Amino acid sequence: MRAYTPKDDVQAKAYYTDRFYVAPQVPKQDVSTDPVFAADLEAISAKFEVKESFIQVENMVIYINAKDIYAVLEFMRDSLEYTQLTEMSAIDWLAKDDTFEIFYQMLSMNKRKRTRIKFFIKNGDAVDSVEKLFRCADWSEREMFDMFGIEANNHPFMKRILMPYDWQGNPLLKTYPLEGDEFAAWYEIDKIYGKEAREAIGPEIRDTARVDRYDSERFARLGYEQPKGTKITGNEEPTVQSYQEEGGVFMVTKFDKDTSKIIDDPQR
Amino acid sequence: MAQIKNRLTPFFENITFDRDDNELVLNFGPQHPSAHGQLRLMLHLQQEQIVKAHPDVGYLHRGMEKMAENMIYNEFMPTTDRMDYIASSSNNYGFALAVEKLIGLEVPRRAKVIRMMLLEINRLMSHLFWLATTALDIGAMTVFLFAFREREYLMDIIEGYCGARLTHAAIRIGGVPLDIQDDFLHQLRTFLNKLPDNIKDYEDLLDSNRIWLMRMEEVGTISKEMALSWGCTGPMLRASGFQWDIRKEEPYELYDEVEFNVPYSDKGDNYARYRVYMQEMRETAKILYQTIAMYEACVKNDQTELMAHAPKYISAPKLDIMTQNYSLMQHFVLVTQGMRPPVGEVYVATESPKGELGFFINSQGGPYPYRLKLRAPSFWHTGILTDLLPGHYIPDVVSIIGTTNIVFGEVDR
Numbered sequence: 001m002r003a004y005t006p007k008d009d010v011q012a013k014a015y016y017t018d019r020f021y022v023a024p025q026v027p028k029q030d031v032s033t034d035p036v037f038a039a040d041l042e043a044i045s046a047k048f049e050v051k052e053s054f055i056q057v058e059n060m061v062i063y064i065n066a067k068d069i070y071a072v073l074e075f076m077r078d079s080l081e082y083t084q085l086t087e088m089s090a091i092d093w094l095a096k097d098d099t100f101e102i103f104y105q106m107l108s109m110n111k112r113k114r115t116r117i118k119f120f121i122k123n124g125d126a127v128d129s130v131e132k133l134f135r136c137a138d139w140s141e142r143e144m145f146d147m148f149g150i151e152a153n154n155h156p157f158m159k160r161i162l163m164p165y166d167w168q169g170n171p172l173l174k175t176y177p178l179e180g181d182e183f184a185a186w187y188e189i190d191k192i193y194g195k196e197a198r199e200a201i202g203p204e205i206r207d208t209a210r211v212d213r214y215d216s217e218r219f220a221r222l223g224y225e226q227p228k229g230t231k232i233t234g235n236e237e238p239t240v241q242s243y244q245e246e247g248g249v250f251m252v253t254k255f256d257k258d259t260s261k262i263i264d265d266p267q268r
Numbered sequence: 269m270a271q272i273k274n275r276l277t278p279f280f281e282n283i284t285f286d287r288d289d290n291e292l293v294l295n296f297g298p299q300h301p302s303a304h305g306q307l308r309l310m311l312h313l314q315q316e317q318i319v320k321a322h323p324d325v326g327y328l329h330r331g332m333e334k335m336a337e338n339m340i341y342n343e344f345m346p347t348t349d350r351m352d353y354i355a356s357s358s359n360n361y362g363f364a365l366a367v368e369k370l371i372g373l374e375v376p377r378r379a380k381v382i383r384m385m386l387l388e389i390n391r392l393m394s395h396l397f398w399l400a401t402t403a404l405d406i407g408a409m410t411v412f413l414f415a416f417r418e419r420e421y422l423m424d425i426i427e428g429y430c431g432a433r434l435t436h437a438a439i440r441i442g443g444v445p446l447d448i449q450d451d452f453l454h455q456l457r458t459f460l461n462k463l464p465d466n467i468k469d470y471e472d473l474l475d476s477n478r479i480w481l482m483r484m485e486e487v488g489t490i491s492k493e494m495a496l497s498w499g500c501t502g503p504m505l506r507a508s509g510f511q512w513d514i515r516k517e518e519p520y521e522l523y524d525e526v527e528f529n530v531p532y533s534d535k536g537d538n539y540a541r542y543r544v545y546m547q548e549m550r551e552t553a554k555i556l557y558q559t560i561a562m563y564e565a566c567v568k569n570d571q572t573e574l575m576a577h578a579p580k581y582i583s584a585p586k587l588d589i590m591t592q593n594y595s596l597m598q599h600f601v602l603v604t605q606g607m608r609p610p611v612g613e614v615y616v617a618t619e620s621p622k623g624e625l626g627f628f629i630n631s632q633g634g635p636y637p638y639r640l641k642l643r644a645p646s647f648w649h650t651g652i653l654t655d656l657l658p659g660h661y662i663p664d665v666v667s668i669i670g671t672t673n674i675v676f677g678e679v680d681r
Binding site: 011012026056092109112160264 | 325326329331333334335337338339369370372451494496497498499510512517518605606608609610611612613614615616617624626628630631632633634635636638639641643647648651652654655680681
């Protein structure tokens with residue numbers, strides 16, 4: 001019987017897991033341990049619903065409602081001196097409970113503090129764009145759309161940014177295989193030669209480590225190289241790779257360390 | 269197999285004229301010598317003036333975040349080299365620091381000093397490369413040759429340390445793999461003693477050069493608000509009037525023990541960025557002199573450890589692996605299965621030569637990161653061209669791209 005492989009997460013899995021292994025946790029501190037963070041949290045929770053909050057590795061993490069994101073970031077920027085949106089993106093939890101976790105990494109240069117605002121959205125929902133507050137969200141949200149397919153409402157130009165405009169599929173989803181899907185394998189052939197040429201050319205080999213021992217066209221037969229077009233039987237002798245200098249080379253005298261002057265100062 | 273020509277219809281002709289208002293659309297790149305990589309700009313022009321700019325990136329996209337999800341932590345380290353390939357140790361370091369913070373490791377002092385040396389050498393290499401290419405774009409061939417000569421010396425030093433010139437992979441999670449070679453300090457000192465004269469040479473050539481000033485002054489001015497809104501970091505932010513350097517404000521490694529200034533300028537134009545880069549080279553030299561003294565103190569105090577001691581996460585020294593059974597078993601497990609950091613999240617920012625290089629890691633206790641987000645400064649320094657270029661003229665495009673110091677390995681990841 002074939003081993004069961006989950007279809008909702010095709011990323012690499014640990015091949016050995018101890019049944020009784022309990023993973024340790026990165027310690028979380030209470031927000032009240034840091035007065036600056038505590039004041040920020042109090043100001044935010046006075047106006048918005050805060051679901052969870054803690055400090056982890058010097059960053060305050062706050063979970064809010066998805067609908068509040070624009071107002072929260074505006075409040076943080078204007079009243080709490082969080083002047084920069086450093087980074088934003090999503091985490092794919094579709095396999096677990098069909099949600100995405102969105103995070104916004106904020107930086108306050110005056111307070112020297114970093115805060116992470118987070119919320120969950122259901123698969124298929126859109127987030128509110130914060131591009132009006134922070135221009136850098138323009139590109140970040142496009143990247144998130146490109147990689148996860150999460151759209152941002154009120155975004156001026158919701159197009160792919162890193163992948164081609166006509167690409168299908170979202171590469172950072174856990175359901176998307178590392179080597180790419182079928183669309184990826186045929187993308188360039190379909191586009192340049194047309195679908196009818198698929199059989200003549202074959203799919204793009206996206207595994208760079210692949211060595212096909214019956215291939216004499218693509219120079220992939222490492223150590224068993226044959227002239228181009230040779231019919232490969234599989235019983236070829238390994239290619240003889242002799243070291244050229246063994247018996248001495250015509251017109252080339254061997255470098256002699258004792259008689260040569262070695263310049264060891266590269267700045268001569 | 270013959271190609272069917274019609275199927276290759278390009279998206280975009282190189283130049284098109286809009287019907288109504290005589291607007292010229294010019295396609296710049298992706299193969300353009302002064303685009304510093306694969307940058308494609310669609311420029312809408314009125315006469316020679318740009319009215320709209322649309323940067324298009326992604327030509328070097330290799331999906332590093334996806335690769336990270338399918339690699340054990342140590343396996344990903346050489347991949348980070350390919351982000352900012354001008355200063356690859358700083359990427360190694362950013363990743364190593366993020367994982368160390370996740371695990372809660374303390375790195376031995378000698379390793380910290382070596383790391384700081386590598387980071388600052390990388391910063392010098394990156395800034396020299398920036399100066400060389402930007403000056404070349406603007407037409408100063410001499411500066412290009414001078415700066416590349418100095419960069420060559422630094423690459424030799426790095427090559428002596430780790431064997432590679434461009435993709436170093438010189439830093440490990442938990443420390444550094446090797447001690448510096450015997451003549452490292454001598455070579456570095458010789459280089460640093462010459463550096464002030466070299467920097468003065470560049471400045472003599474450029475500072476009051478009429479062409480350089482015309483191309484740099486009052487061109488590409490980034491206001492304070494714009495720099496904040498676009499998430500500018502590093503020299504881009506400092507040239508716009510913020511004295512913000514992560515090494516100073518949120519010190520990592522031993523940066524709180526060294527003395528250096530953070531150069532900044534209020535002007536925000538190309539020339540201000542040029543000045544900031546030049547001053548930063550001097551400050552970097554200052555730091556390097558201090559790290560040499562720190563390293564010598566380490567040798568004197570007999571602090572020989574190079575890797576942190578954490579058997580759950582870090583392999584034992586090679587001598588232990590070869591002589592002790594338990595260390596060999598640990599090493600085997602760590603190499604074949606990989607370390608399993610605790611469950612949690614971390615965002616760690618470091619000051620790379622280009623700006624704030626951040627690594628966000630979400631670990632679920634497995635040997636692979638569940639999510640890894642690379643915060644590369646150049647990504648937004650490219651995005652800012654959308655707002656920065658309109659109003660400028662065509663020749664300014666080249667000098668503005670030059671001073672933003674974008675590297676496409678980092679933009680596209």
